[in-house]
Amino acid sequence: MAIEDKLEKVEKELQNLRKLISLAEDPIVERRNVKLRGMAKIVSENELEESIKEAKKSVFKAFNS
Missing domain, CATH: 1.20.5 (Single alpha-helices involved in coiled-coils or other helix-helix interfaces)
Structure with a gap:
C-alpha cells in the first residue's frame, strides 16, 4: 500500500x-438505549453475552484510541 x-x-x-x-x-x-435481547431470540444466551461483550470492547476501544 x-x-x-x-x-x-x-x-x-x-x-x-x-x-x-x-x-x-x-x-x-436523541439518545436511546437499544435492547438487543428481544432481537436475538434465535441466538443462545451465552453467544449473546459474548457478542455484547465484544461489541462493548470495540466501541470503547474506538473512543480510547
Missing part, C-alpha cells in the same frame, strides 16, 4: 470520527 493510500484512509477515518463526535454533541439527536 502506497503512502498516499494510507494517508487517504487515515483522512477518511478522521472525517468519520468528526461526524460521529458532532452527532454525539448535537442536542437535536
Whole structure:
C-alpha cells in the first residue's frame, strides 16, 4: 500500500470520527438505549453475552484510541 493510500484512509477515518463526535454533541439527536435481547431470540444466551461483550470492547476501544 502506497503512502498516499494510507494517508487517504487515515483522512477518511478522521472525517468519520468528526461526524460521529458532532452527532454525539448535537442536542437535536436523541439518545436511546437499544435492547438487543428481544432481537436475538434465535441466538443462545451465552453467544449473546459474548457478542455484547465484544461489541462493548470495540466501541470503547474506538473512543480510547
